[in-house]
Amino acid sequence: MVLLVDPLTGLSHMLSHPFMRDALLAGTAIALVSGLIGYFVVLRSQVFAADALSHVAFAGALGALAFGIDLRAGLYGACILFALLLALLGRRAAADDTVIGSVFAWVLGLGALFLSIYSTNRSGGAAGNTGISVLFGSIFGITSSQALVDSIVALLGALAVVAVGRPLLFASFDPAVAQARGVPVRLLGYLFFVLVGITAGEATQAVGALLLLGLVATPGGAAQRLTPRPFTGLWLSAAIGVVSMWIGLTLAYADPQLPPSFTILAVATAIYFVAFLVTADRSRARWPRRSGLVTASDAREGER
Amino acid sequence: MTAAQSAPGLSWNVSADLSQLFSYHFMVNAFAAGTIVAIVAGAVGWFMVLRRQSFAGHTLAVVSFPGAAGAIWLGISATAGYFAASIAAAVVIAMVPRSGAGRGYSQESAVIGTVQVFALACGVLFVSLYGGFLDSLTGLLFGTFLGISNSQVLILGVVGAGVLVALAVIARPLFFATVDADIAVARGVPTKLLSVLFLLLLGCTAAEVSQITGALLVFALLVMPPAAAQQLSARPGTSFLVTIVFGLLVTWLGLGAAYFSVYPVGFFVTTFGFIAYVAASAWRAISKRRDSRLALGPA
Incomplete structure (x- = not known):
């Protein structure tokens, strides 16, 4: 509450806590990579796949704990494996909602099994807490070394997204033309899914497995509503993610009753809602079909 | 009360196992609730899979968690x-x-993801405001078949019947609108x-099912039985019936297995559902290959 009375002193107080600095460091990097990859997730209509990954993240982390290996090994391993599986299924044009849904429902059932194995092996309370913090995130509980590793991985991921940004945009908008122009569309598809997997693992540590979709899909969706320009949208999406993270962490610090996962996603949702209201009548008038995206084929039709 | 009743154990005597299973009132309630839920989920899920609204269905399902958490908090x-x-x-x-297919989707x-x-x-918020009900939290998320009361079974039955009647009324036009909008x-x-009506029915169904699973x-009961059934038959009537049968089998087996083991019911229900789906897909792949061989063979 100090923040409201005297913002500057409040902020310096906030930054004097090591846990707050670690949370901000890791959170910013994670929000950045989630926003960047999230733009492509929404663009390529893969929100449901990201949703599926959130459940896989839980099962992977709990599976690692149940078998006594490092939580993050299981988390990243499961996410990347499942992401590759999705890419494989997608290539055969068979990965419809049903396949994804059936597989991830089962993986989540496995997660429930691992949770119960883990809790019977350990003394009740601590195990339950670990399960809950995997599901709902605990960014204030992140250690300094974890924060450092997380932000390095996240920044590498963000660099990778930016590096392949141009061809990936081309391949996402118009795969057929991109293929004809010699863009390695299939390879980019795999790379995209691997990056989504890494991002899912990262975001799980910030806001939890159940809520990682909010860091990925919400900024991407809002950015796509606000601008039809691809690169502006890409950076806007990252900016929305990072701003949500900052405001959310500050709110959670100001009122300790509010869990950070809630405040971060509440801010992101609010931004999405504003974007929705701002563009509601515009999108109906100008883009009846495609919600603000102009593809190459549209452009060609326009020229005729 | 015999010794076998007080300590659950599986023997080769099926009828003894079954009578042991049903000797507890909570298991009878669990099976009654499971049966209602499996039928409703199968019927509504069949349309959901056909309409490709799995993501909406999944969202309506997980949304029931903050609802329950909020209710407990209040x-x-x-x-x-x-x-x-x-x-x-x-x-x-x-x-x-x-807006149909394409970018609108x-x-x-x-x-949907944002919702x-x-x-x-909000569920996280309610849990943290309420503070410390970790045991029931796992139940809310991963299901429990213990402690389903008579009145709960009654509510499930009434709402389930209502959903089925409403679905029967709109079934023909809904099928038409789904297949060729x-x-x-x-x-x-x-x-x-x-x-809109279908989404409301889906919401009611998701709320029903989440009290068991x-x-x-x-999602295990909403998507897996219909997905498996639609692999086996292209006829709407047949695959609808097969969906209900799969749903019932998966639920009953899941509840039975959970009773005789220490592991959660959700794990068994999803596993049996997934086995049904994989088996149905394999069956379809094999029969397709056989058909194509027959078609090529005699010529």
Whole structure:
């Protein structure tokens, strides 16, 4: 509450806590990579796949704990494996909602099994807490070394997204033309899914497995509503993610009753809602079909 | 009470096992609730898979978790919370214009995803405001078959019957609108109204199912039986019936297995559902290959 009375002193107080600095460091990097990859997730209509990954993240982390290996090994391993599986299924044009849904429902059932194995092996309370913090995130509980590793991985991921940004945009908008122009569309598809997997693992540590979709899909969706320009949208999406993270962490610090996962996603949702209201009548008038995206084929039709 | 009843154990004597299973009132209630839920989930899930609304169905399902958590925090019945949250989310999703395939779909799914995540975030908030009910939290998320009361079974039955009647009333036009939306519109079928009604039914169903399987595993009963059945038969009537049968088998086996083991019911239900789906897919692949060989062979 100090923040409201005297913002500057409040902020310096906030930054004097090591846990707050670690949370901000890791959170910013994670929000950045989630926003960047999230733009492509929404663009390529893969929100449901990201949703599926959130459940896989839980099962992977709990599976690692149940078998006594490092939580993050299981988390990243499961996410990347499942992401590759999705890419494989997608290539055969068979990965419809049903396949994804059936597989991830089962993986989540496995997660429930691992949770119960883990809790019977350990003394009740601590195990339950670990399960809950995997599901709902605990960014204030992140250690300094974890924060450092997380932000390095996240920044590498963000660099990778930016590096392949141009061809990936081309391949996402118009795969057929991109293929004809010699863009390695299939390879980019795999790379995209691997990056989504890494991002899912990262975001799980910030806001939890159940809520990682909010860091990925919400900024991407809002950015796509606000601008039809691809690169502006890409950076806007990252900016929305990072701003949500900052405001959310500050709110959670100001009122300790509010869990950070809630405040971060509440801010992101609010931004999405504003974007929705701002563009509601515009999108109906100008883009009846495609919600603000102009593809190459549209452009060609326009020229005729 | 014999010794076998007090300590659950599986023997080769099937009838003894069954009588042991049903000797407890809570197991009878669990099976009654499971049967209702399996039939309703199968019927509504069959349409959901056909309409490709799995993501919406999943969202309505997980949204029941914050509903229940909020209800517990406020001190009202969790059942009310389940239904209120799922129906509210169905209304929100129905308000978003559904623009068929293509880019419109990605924007629609971004909205659904945002609804889902915000609701779950509220669930986190309610849990932390309420403070410390870790045991029931796992139950809310992953399901429990213990402690289902008579009145809960009654509510499930009444709501389930209502959903089935409503679905029966709109089934024909809904099927038409699902299979060929354009022609249905041209014939004057109110497709928009139908899709809103269907989302509401889906919301009620998700709320029902989540009381047995937990909010996170509703999907197992909603999507797996219809997905398996639609692999086996292209005829609507047949695959609908097969869906119900699969749903019942998966639920009954899951409850039975959970009773005789220490592991959660959600794990068994999802595993049996997944086995059914994989087996159905394999059966389809094999029969397809056999058909093509027969077609090539005699010529």
